[in-house]
Amino acid sequence: MDAENLHYFEKAPIAKAVAHFAVPMMLGTSMSVIYSILNAYFLGTLHNTAMLTALALTLPLFAAIMAIGNLIGIGSGAFISRLLGEKKYDDVKNVSSFAFYSSLALGLILMAFGLPLIDSVVHGLGATPDSFGFTKDYVTIMLIGSPFVVLFFTLENIVRSEGAAITSMVGMILSVVVNIMLDALVIFVFHWGVIGVASATVISNLVASVFYAFHMGYKSQFLTISIKWFKATKDILSNVFKIGVPVFIMSLFMGAMSLVFNHFLVEYGDQAIAAYGISSRLLQFPEFILMGLCEGVVPLVAFTFTANKLRMKQTIGFTIKAILALAVVFGIIVYLISDHLIGLFTNDPQLIVMGSYILHVTFLSLFITGMTTLFTGIFQATAQGTAAFIMSVIQGITLIPVLYIANRISGFHGVVWSLVIADAVAFLVGAIMLYVLRNRLQPELDNLVQ
Known part of the structure; x- marks a missing residue:
């Protein structure tokens, strides 16, 4: 960690510290959404609804x-x-090496198990007869x-965790x-x-992974990909998992929810x-901007959790x-x-009406989904596994x-509104848990911060 990153962790004004960590992440995540949108746009120029359907069906994968x-x-x-906040720098090397090689291994396992079951996977994603071939191409x-x-998502988090927010952003934008x-x-x-769009996604992730590596x-100064630092000790496994x-479960639930929704x-x-x-x-753009903000401050919250809890609370409030x-x-x-x-994506009048309606409804929960993401980030940063x-x-x-x-009560409208209801419940549960966590971890701060 260089002196500049340490300054933002420890001494910079809260607004500047949050901006240092969050703005690069917000820019990076927004760019990733832009290319997701452009994937749909490029396929949309072919005027083939089955291709757009295949692209939507593969979101769970x-x-x-x-x-x-x-x-x-x-x-x-x-x-x-957290280890950086405690100045345990050798442990940081052990964890970063573990992350690099274990993520590669898990990606290879997924490929080995998924390819022989390709037809079952495509059927499970809900492909219709018209979209089956396109969906299978993308999945393959x-x-x-x-x-x-897998490596791309792992390394982006690792690089950002040491405070190298700009480097993290550059890798995402490169992708x-x-x-x-x-x-x-x-x-x-x-x-x-569809084959071309999927190939472009894979190659771009490979290029960014090489950049991060x-x-x-x-x-x-502290991260490494050297195999000699690789350790899978009980302490590392416990804290990582x-x-x-x-x-992991939350991400799977996102995929499962998308699958069920489809x-x-x-x-x-x-x-x-x-x-x-x-x-x-389209909704992903503001959602990922907010996600970038919330995930961007996680290293700052984690560092201050072990070094300065008052600064942690101020960061959360801002x-x-x-x-x-x-x-x-x-x-x-x-x-x-x-x-x-x-x-922008279609000239089909019915698609425009349905898509606009879904946007109007789902945007109602934008603030609470942002807050839910922040709650989750705080729990991750403070090692609150439960x-x-x-x-x-x-x-x-x-x-x-x-x-x-x-769906039984209101049909299509009910299906769309169910997303907002689920978001609201998650927000209420997260708010209650954060209140309990706040009182348990830092009751002394109530007297320090009005």
Whole structure:
């Protein structure tokens, strides 16, 4: 950790410290959403609804691959930030080496198990006869490239955990730029369709992973990819998986929720699935901006948790205000131009109407989803494994019965509104747990901070 990063961890004004850690992450995550949106845009230029449907159906698979990367990356990253606060620098090398090689191994395992079961996976994703071939093409490429995608999510978290927020952002933006360039090439020049889009995603993640590995191996003072530092001790496994497993489960639940949601939408036709696919990608932009803010401050919260709890509380308070301001701004924009946003991806009038409606409804919960992400980040940073686990499952547990009931009562409208209801329940549970955690960890701060 260089002197500049240490300054932001320990002494910089809260607003500047949060900006240092969060703004690069927000820019990086927003860029990643942009290329997700552009994937849909490039396929949309082919005017093939089945391709857009395939892209929407594969979201759960991508969530599962991301879940494996976050299992190691977020668990190791939060542990590394706490170790840096305690100045245990050799332990940081052990954890970073463990994260690098274990994430590669898990990606290879996923590929080995997934490829022989490819048809079952595609059926399980809910592919219709029209979209089955396109969905299978995308899934095949993603499984082949899964070691690199898993590694990308792991290393991005590891690099950010030592305070190298700019480097983390550069890696994400590099991935996006490569992906956009390859998308244009494979769609307009080689005419590879879905296979090309999937290949572009894998290659871009590989390029970014190499960039992160170079930083860890040659630029970072404390991180390493050297195998000689690899250790899988009980202490490392306990601290990594105590936070990583809840994150993994939460990511799987995101994929499962998307899968279940798609199955409910299937009865309303391919257009409903395509409309949800487009609107969910548009919603990802503000969601990932807020996610970047919340995840960006996790290293700062983790460091100050072991070094300065008063500064930790001030960081959390400032972040909440920022979430509210951003949610209001994005909400106003979407309600003004939602039809035009959906119209960028399709000229189908029914798709535009359905997609705009889904955007209007889901944007109602933007603030509470941002807060839920912050709650989860705080629990991860402070090593509250039980609370993190509860947050990882509460939304999924709530959504499934709500989906069933709402679908029976209100049909398509009920399915869409079920997302908002599940978000609200997760927010209330997280708020209660944070209040209990706050009183248990730092009761003395009530007398210090008004």
